[in-house]
Amino acid sequence: xxxxxxxxxxxxxxxxxxxxxxxxxxxxxxxxxxxxxxxxxxxxxxxxxxxxxxxxxxxxxxxxxxxxxxxxxxxxxxxxxxxxxxxxxxxxxxxxxxxxxxxxxxxxxxxxxxxxxxxxxxxxxxxxxxxxxxxxxxxxxxxxxxxxxxxxxxxxxxxxxxxxxxxxxxxxxxxxxxxxxxxxxxxxxxxxxxxxxxxxxxxxxxxxxxxxxxxxxxxxxxxxxxxxxxxxxxxxxxxxxxxxxxxxxxxxxxxxxxxxx
Numbered sequence: 001x002x003x004x005x006x007x008x009x010x011x012x013x014x015x016x017x018x019x020x021x022x023x024x025x026x027x028x029x030x031x032x033x034x035x036x037x038x039x040x041x042x043x044x045x046x047x048x049x050x051x052x053x054x055x056x057x058x059x060x061x062x063x064x065x066x067x068x069x070x071x072x073x074x075x076x077x078x079x080x081x082x083x084x085x086x087x088x089x090x091x092x093x094x095x096x097x098x099x100x101x102x103x104x105x106x107x108x109x110x111x112x113x114x115x116x117x118x119x120x121x122x123x124x125x126x127x128x129x130x131x132x133x134x135x136x137x138x139x140x141x142x143x144x145x146x147x148x149x150x151x152x153x154x155x156x157x158x159x160x161x162x163x164x165x166x167x168x169x170x171x172x173x174x175x176x177x178x179x180x181x182x183x184x185x186x187x188x189x190x191x192x193x194x195x196x197x198x199x200x201x202x203x204x205x206x207x208x209x210x211x212x213x214x215x216x217x218x219x220x221x222x223x224x225x226x227x228x229x230x231x232x233x234x235x236x237x238x239x240x241x242x243x244x245x246x247x248x249x250x251x252x253x254x255x256x257x258x259x260x261x
Contacts, residue, residue: 002058005032005046005150012185014150016080017217018200019043024073026066026115028128029107031194034114036157037073040167041118044154045090051139051147054097057105063113064089066144074114079165088120088173093209095135116156119169121197127213129140130253131192134215135177137256152176156191157226162198169193174223178234188261191221191250217259219252 004027007015016025016032021043023034031047080087081092089111096107110116120128133149142149155170156166162169171194178187193214220235240249253259 001018003025003027003029004063005030006048007189009048009150010148010178010185011146011180014047014185014234015232017044017152017232019213019231020228024069024072026068026113028096028110028113028116029103030098030112031091031107031116032156033090033113035069035073036131037069039157040075041170042090042115042154043156043157044048044152045116046070046150046152046261047095048150049090049095049139050098051142051149053101054094055097055101055104057097057101057108059093060105062092063112063114063117066113069115070228075117075119075167076098076114079119079167084122085119085169086122087114087117090116090118090155090247091151092132092135095151117171118171119164119193121169122211127192127253128170129171129216131213133256134175134190134259137259138177138179138261141261142181145181146180150178152178152231153230154227158226161205169198171198172226174227174229176220176223176234178230178237185233185237186229186239186261187220187231187237188239188259189218190225190253191223191226215253217253219249222250 007013026033034044036043042209093111097104137249153175173192175190220238
């Protein structure tokens with residue numbers, strides 16, 4: 001089962017984002033990765049999540065290179081060795097794990113291909129837990145409708161990202177979640193900033209004293225501004241009200257309850 005992301009998963013069609021980069025589309029069960037081979041990282045990922053059919057299966061899977069792509073076009077195991085870097089899932093392991101158990105298992109295991117990973121500083125503080133839980137929070141909000149989400153995630157591939165072992169370590173990550181409610185298509189955008197934790201001068205260890213992952217809810221148009229990624233109809237579906245959008249309001253989040261949905 002290698003069907004990839006479906007544009008028609010929600011009642012309103014939402015196409016894969018346009019990255020403005022030369023990318024390779026890699027389809028996996030229920031999700032797709034747009035890999036930028038020059039950065040060896042994803043410029044965008046897209047996953048369909050059916051919250052009503054999610055499976056709670058044991059964690060299984062080993063990180064591995066995708067044989068469809070040359071090894072020097074992926075960020076592989078050598079980048080993560082002997083340092084404080086995590087292989088950060090972009091499409092979370094459980095997100096495509098829904099439906100029949102065998103299909104859910106296959107989809108979960110596919111999230112362990114390296115094109116779906118990006119280097120993240122180690123340490124699960126409150127902010128990182130918040131980042132990992134944002135999709136659950138949006139799913140819970142969408143519970144009264146069809147409990148379906150399409151979620152897009154990737155690192156911000158900036159020119160000023162610090163060089164390390166043949167790649168550049170992204171300092172920020174973005175996420176956009178889209179769903180359908182009685183009013184139509186809705187979407188919310190988020191940015192995680194790990195700048196305070198990245199120190200390439202000392203073998204890429206967390207900076208002492210331990211810094212923080214900072215998580216923000218941001219206008220989707222601002223994510224386009226810092227990434228060049230075009231989200232099609234999602235900018236107009238942003239749940240931030242017009243006053244927030246005019247103010248360029250980046251809302252610092254301390255808990256999932258701080259989000260505007």
